[in-house]
Amino acid sequence: MTSSDAPAPLDWTDLDKRAVDTIRALAMDAVEKSGNGHPGTAMSLAPAAYLLFQRLMRYDPADPDWIARDRFVLSAGHTSLTLYIQLFFAGLLDLEDLKHFRKWGSRTPGHPEHGHTPGVETTTGPLGQGLGNAVGMAMAARRERGLLDPDAPAGQSPFDHRIYTIVSDGDIEEGISHEVSALAGHQKLGNLVALYDENKISIEDDTTIALSENVAERYEAYGWHVQTVEWKRSEEYVEDVQALYDAYEKAIAETDRPSLIVLRTIIAWPAPHAQNTGKAHGAALGADEVAATKRILGFDPDETFVVEDEVLEHVRKVRERGGQAHRDWTGAFSAWRTENPERARLLDRMRERRLPEGWTDRIPTFEAGKAVATRKASGAVISALAPVLPELWGGSADLAESNNTTPVGEPSFIPPEYSTKEFAGDWYGRVLHFGIREHGMGAILNGIALHGGTRPYGATFLVFSDYMRPSVRLAALMQLPVLYVWTHDSIGLGEDGPTHQPIEHLASLRAIPGLEIIRPGDANETAAAWKFALSRPDRPKGFALSRQNLPTFDRSEGSGFAPASEVGRGGYVLVDAPGDAVPDVILIATGSELQMAVAAREQLAEEGVAARVVSMPCVEWFDAQDKSYRDTVLPPTVRARVCVEAGIAQPWYRFAGDAGRIVSIEHFGASADYQTLFEEFGFTAGTVAQAARESLEAVRG
Amino acid sequence: MTSSDAPAPLDWTDLDKRAVDTIRALAMDAVEKSGNGHPGTAMSLAPAAYLLFQRLMRYDPADPDWIARDRFVLSAGHTSLTLYIQLFFAGLLDLEDLKHFRKWGSRTPGHPEHGHTPGVETTTGPLGQGLGNAVGMAMAARRERGLLDPDAPAGQSPFDHRIYTIVSDGDIEEGISHEVSALAGHQKLGNLVALYDENKISIEDDTTIALSENVAERYEAYGWHVQTVEWKRSEEYVEDVQALYDAYEKAIAETDRPSLIVLRTIIAWPAPHAQNTGKAHGAALGADEVAATKRILGFDPDETFVVEDEVLEHVRKVRERGGQAHRDWTGAFSAWRTENPERARLLDRMRERRLPEGWTDRIPTFEAGKAVATRKASGAVISALAPVLPELWGGSADLAESNNTTPVGEPSFIPPEYSTKEFAGDWYGRVLHFGIREHGMGAILNGIALHGGTRPYGATFLVFSDYMRPSVRLAALMQLPVLYVWTHDSIGLGEDGPTHQPIEHLASLRAIPGLEIIRPGDANETAAAWKFALSRPDRPKGFALSRQNLPTFDRSEGSGFAPASEVGRGGYVLVDAPGDAVPDVILIATGSELQMAVAAREQLAEEGVAARVVSMPCVEWFDAQDKSYRDTVLPPTVRARVCVEAGIAQPWYRFAGDAGRIVSIEHFGASADYQTLFEEFGFTAGTVAQAARESLEAVRG
Structure with a gap:
């Protein structure tokens, strides 16, 4: 179970093979029932996912938030069934969940959603993001270890664990994969192991039309440890799980660099017609093809969502192994706690996202x-x-x-x-x-x-x-x-x-x-x-x-200016109309334009116009206040309003209202010193005051 | 002048060297006068830019839009002086322009702006974009050749030309560089030559903190032809222009693949203290450093913007050479015109962006x-x-x-x-x-x-x-x-x-x-x-x-529905209130929600409420109409309004007004069939009708 074991021949029984084929059948059934989805990769990656979740990764299904768990990121989020079926094997999902794939309210949405489904470490689907998340997790693991257990020898800390990810052709094509992979290489993230499922099929079918880079060489140029596992040998397709396992063991042993395993697969294998096609990537296979594939796999084509008892019993043993690994770990963790009381307090604080006293x-x-x-x-x-x-x-x-x-x-x-x-x-x-x-x-x-x-x-x-x-x-x-x-x-x-x-x-x-x-x-x-x-x-x-x-405004007692602590309300009366009169007009401003509203208030005061200045640093925080507070800051009866912000007006119409005016910029900027730009583009106390006059005029009708 | 000449020893005189040093002095002076800008790269790339614009590229300063010109894209847009000074040498800019660098209204803004400054092929600054533009230009050159002169042997068409670009460390880091470079390799763009200025300095100074990929190997993995020109030899820095020229000639001769030349430079060379620093990347060097550098270069430190007459005369000869190249080309182009009248008509049409009759x-x-x-x-x-x-x-x-x-x-x-x-x-x-x-x-x-x-x-x-x-x-x-x-x-x-x-x-x-x-x-x-x-x-x-x-709406005569040709107005009355009555309420909708507004109109009619449906497929087109048209579609007197769009409300407040209602979605969606989602998230004829009732209520007050 633990990934620190020495490489060894893989024990891969007929029951394991049956479990892998069960994954394929479930993937076909789930997509068929849903009417849409991505069956192909879930089928061809079945052995790889099974190997990861049943043999390589350390996690405890009874405690999906165990801090020392290995993380798994499915960057290829479209093949969400790859993950959901493993979570079902681990008992984190039920067979019913698979039957409600992509349905309203189900725990198995089209793409994996963190916080929605137990065991889903991150929300993926937009390509490349998951790989980036995995790199971030690998960096966080190092930083957290540095905060909590910096002196433990490599691999000896209770906080040591690995980040696994599966990426697809699409992840590899996205620009973000370059950014995060270059950085992962630079950071020498030896705790990161990525599997690249090179099936050479995407939605436009054969990726030959668009993808010809040498991915292995590219990742070597980033400083990664790169291996290639070829399952498409000459004329024959051999799911050589031992070879993949060996590659994983080597990747795990390589702790000085991130690892990439390029796995050459045939999408939707062994579906007789759908395999190696773009259709199998993103659409249900259809009843005939599902039946034909089930026959090949030795399943009854007339039955759906079949999980034989002995298969389920076999795969659910991952719960025992994971629980045991967790218990084995607890001793080391408790020892660490005892020896590191201050760090333990930091850990507890961080886990609750609680900030320290004072x-x-x-x-x-x-x-x-x-x-x-x-x-x-x-x-x-x-x-x-x-x-x-x-x-x-x-x-x-x-x-x-x-x-x-x-x-x-x-x-x-x-x-x-x-x-x-x-x-x-x-x-x-x-x-x-x-x-x-x-x-x-x-x-x-x-x-x-x-x-x-x-x-x-x-x-x-x-x-x-x-x-x-x-x-x-x-x-x-x-x-x-x-x-x-x-x-x-x-x-x-x-x-x-x-x-x-x-x-x-x-x-x-x-x-x-x-x-x-x-x-x-x-x-x-x-x-x-x-x-x-x-x-x-x-x-x-x-x-x-x-x-x-x-x-920097003078907010002292008697200044008439509200304290900055009001910021948490999102919007507040920075300075009210002179003499705290009922305002004739409200000037709402953010950021660098707040000073213009303040100055405009002075100009207007000279004309006998009572202007209130509202600072609105965060619209979302203001919206979260109750209505009575909001109405106190922006009384509905005061319809003369000016919003001023050096950006487009779009967010401000709802605050300005029919009679309001917005001092904004509706075109691109220019190259010059900022004073000139503010003047030329109409951001001055004068324009704010003028807008106030116009709004007052509009109210008067 | 023409880049198709055979490689030869470069004729590089003392006058050329003086011209290159003049570039460095001008770059320092322009940034110093502006008070800010990026002097360093303009200094260190001076020989490369000069080589390109004075020896390698085919262009005619008298006709910057000559269709057969080589294109130059400064992907590293922050070093805009690299380009501006060459444009000055070519007579497309004046010395005065350099003196007004980064000033309001000048032709020399902080970053190059296409359409603003003659000879600037694209607007750059946001990193990686220029490289992508260059790849697009190289693809367009091939497509256009295919439309206009597909049968000419390689290099023999009047439309054959090259795309040159200069990229920086920042371009190389950006994800977009991966996407476009992988695609350029895939497309085998033999007409594209990129120079990568590997100066290993960015704003956070030494790029060692963030950049350790092997760029040459990465580009080889993309299928590019890659060369490295090392100017930082052992302890000495040698601006070996001949080596760079040789690399360019080889890159030009390589027509089956895009070419990358990695040029290792020292930023801000030969400034005695600023060279090889992040400060020199993005800030003025300061008077003392400028003076010291000018002394090294043999310029009077007390003088600014010095361009000696013989230097100017020498560099301006590029106009003659470019004009001659253009004239030499005209014969082949005229012959092509004569032989290809239909294609010539297509070219003329495309140049004017005019579409064909009918x-x-x-x-x-x-x-x-x-x-x-x-x-x-x-x-x-x-x-x-x-x-x-x-x-x-x-x-x-x-x-x-x-x-x-x-x-x-x-x-x-x-x-x-x-x-x-x-x-x-x-x-x-x-x-x-x-x-x-x-x-x-x-x-x-x-x-x-x-x-x-x-x-x-x-x-x-x-x-x-x-x-x-x-x-x-x-x-x-x-x-x-x-x-x-x-x-x-x-x-x-x-x-x-x-x-x-x-x-x-x-x-x-x-x-x-x-x-x-x-x-x-x-x-x-x-x-x-x-x-x-x-x-x-x-x-x-x-x-x-x-x-x-x-x-698909029935818009036939008598249907009461306006013809789809009204779309060009951005917003139009799709179907007016029953009996063309003055509407009680206006329902404004776009896209898939238009049908809901239409159905709501029917529901409201049953209640005796006269609703007009306005289709608003393009807000920008509607805004471009005159006020009288807009007021006809949305009479200001009709304050009861509903806007419906399956997106956030932000753009619609200004159309809804104080009494209006907006049927929108202010949170993320969910995984389910779309019919369920529209129903669950409140996009139905019923919700639109209800919003109309509420708006009418609000108007009544």
Whole structure:
């Protein structure tokens, strides 16, 4: 059961063979009953999946969250039955679940969904993401070991385990596979073993039309350990499980590098007509083909979902073996606990995602009147918290100095040989250097958050959130506590020009369900936002931070300005109408435009117009408040409103309402200093005040 | 001048050396004056850029749009001065332009912008995109040759030319480089020559912290011809221009494969302190360092923007040589014209992006009452138009059958050896097989549109538009006539579940300035939308098409339903309130939800409520109409409104207004059949009718 055993001839009985054929029959039946799905790979990968889940992986079906379990990531998420059938064999799913494959409310949705089905480590389907998650998990395993048990000899820590993944032709084609595989090689992730199912079939059938790279050589160029297992020998197809097992044992023994096993299979084998076709990849085989295949496999073609008693009894033994492995481990773990009380407390804290007593004491406050970029304020918070929050780690996609994401004095998470004069590397370091690989960063952050209790963050310019968007979406879908530090959040970026200036990004990120976008209006809002964000590890959160300096508001008693601690409400009255009069107009602003609203309020006051300024750093947090609070901040009776944000107006219509006005930018930016851009594109106190006058006019009718 | 000359010792005089050093001085001065920018690479790549623009590339500065010119793509867009200074040498820019680097309104923005600066072939900066554009250009060059001069021997056609690109460490790290490079190798693009400036410095300084792949081996695995030119020899740095020239000549001679030249340079060389540092990558060197470097180069440190007369005279000779090459070519081109009158007409048409007389005759109409998925209607249009519009070509990222993008009977654009039983390949084919490489597809489509007059389209599921979003943004920024066929446009995708169901995508794509999103409501709207979209090659357009069948409305005389030709207005009254009464309420819908609005209108009519149904397939087209038309469709006095779309509400608040209601989905989807999903998530005629009642109530107050 344990993967640390020495290589040995594989004990592979007729009952194992029958179990593997049962997988094929179940896969066909499940897709046939559903009417759609992906049967082919579940059939041809049956021996490989069975080998992994029944012989190689260490896990305990009775405790799917056992921290020392080997992780399995099905990057080829479309072949979800590959996983579901193993979970059924392990007793984590029932046969009924397989019968309800792809049905409303079932535990067996079209693609594996983490948090929905026990034993599913991550949500996959969008290709390449799972491989990235696996790389992130392998990195997290090292970092967590560094926090908990750094001195144990290799393979001797109760925290040592492996990350297994299965990838398909599609994963290999996706660009993200390059980013994460290059990084995995660079990080020398010896705890990562990937199986590449090279079946040369995708939806457009024979991949020869689009795929001719030498994948093995490519991965060698990344520094991976690469083996090829050929099941398509000359004219004959031989499922040589022993050869695959040997390759796995070698991959496991290779602890200095990640391993890739290229397994050459025939999709949908042994279906007589469907094998080796694109149809078998993504569609039900049809009753005749299923019957013909069942005959070949020695199953009654008239029966469905057949699992013979002795097969079930045989495969369910994985529960005993897994339970035994878990019990065997408990001794070492208890010893570790006893010897490492402080680390044990850290582990407990991380498992509950609970922050230590007094952790907020270190969060800096910023002096009123001083101009500070919110990215710099964010950097100060990260540096201040690093000593008390060892679980907080992260880095940038090659923009660390611009993103202000490097905590002072902390080592980099890289093999020491890759240290440079700027960055000292440590196997267990905490500063991540993703390189210019935003998409890979996104998937790796997800993998880190999935693996354990650390709190990862990743950074780039806000405009390049587009490069990582598919991973951000999955973080939102899985509700992972990942943090994004997106700086240079508007045309305020300046001279780099329109390719680097976000315009639509605040809107398009707010559009993702379950993602929280936080755009603080000054340094103290930034610090308060970090505090609030870290204290709620319920879902991913993205900061949008300014490159340019912003004034730090005086929020002292008597200033009339609300404290920054109000940030957690998402939107709040920063400063009310003069004399706390009922406001004539409400000015709603975020980030760098908040100062313009404040200045416009002064201009309007001179004209006798009473304007309230609402700071709205996080629309999602504001939406989560009860209606009475929201109505207090934005009284429905005050219909004269101005929203101002240096992005498109789309998210603001609902706050502005029919009589409101929105100061926005509906076109791409330009290359110039930011002061010129704000002026030329109409972001000034004057334009905000003018918009207020127009809105008041509209209310008057 | 012409690149077809035989290799020869390079004539590289002291004047050439002085010109190269002048580049370095100008680069330092421009960044210093701007106060920011990227001087380092412009300095170290000065000899390479000079070699390319002064010796290797065939182009005519007097006619930057000469169709037979070699294309140059600066994928490393941050080193824009590398390009600007060559354009200055060629007389396409003035010294004044360099002095206004990164200033408001200048021709020298921070990153190169196509359409803004003469001689800039594409907008770059977001890393990896330029390389993808170059691959697209190389593919377009082959397709265009196939349309115009297929029988000419290799190298003998007036259309033969090359695509040169310079890529940086960042391009190499980005995932998109994998997708497009794998595809370039697969396509055997012998007309593509890439220079990889391996300076091992990026913004986080020494790339050793993040980059250790063997790039040469990786590109060999892709099937590229790879050479390495080492300028960092032992202890000494030697800018061996002859070695680089020899490598270029070999790369040019290699016409069966794309070529990569790995050039090992020292960034910012020969700046005494800044060389080989991250600072030199992305910041001004500072006055002292500039002065010190100028002394090393033999320039007066007190003078700026110095271009000695004899240097300018020398470099400007490129104009004569280019003009001569152009004149030499004219004979062959005229002969081709005479011999190929029909193809010449096609060329003229393509250059003007003009469609042939009568091209719309073939667009199918669909029978009322029949249920047709809009993706299928789209496929029928593509197949119908293929014979009359040879310039229309494209394909899918491995979802051709689902996206319905393969015109019947047309050959694939792949080397014939890669033909499969499903797809017959032809060097000059028209069906593109991108593999599962959406991002690469996006950048390649841009390159195709930039290269010449063909009209490319690319396809995937709408949810995976996220994977190609950075390229879509650049298409919008450059206003390229690229078409996206995004199918499976909502939860209507069904069983594949939330990872595959777009929720936020219509909103987030509409958020991109200058992009048009078209979601037709039935088969005939789809056909009309294709017609309108093809006739307006002014900017990129994306179709959002249904997987599921939709009813085809009866639009005949007397039906009360407007003709589908109204689609071009973006929004129109599909069917007015019964009896053409003043509507009590307006129901606005797109795509598959249009049928629900129509059915809700019937339900409401039974209650005596007069509802108008507005079909709004393209918000951007509707916004482009004049106000009087818009007010006719959506009279401001009718405040009771319902918007219905199976996506988030964000884009619809401005149409719904204060009293309106929006039937939307604000969370991720689920895995089940689509009928169940629409019902469970509240998209039915009943929910639309109920929303109408609520809106009417709100109006009544």
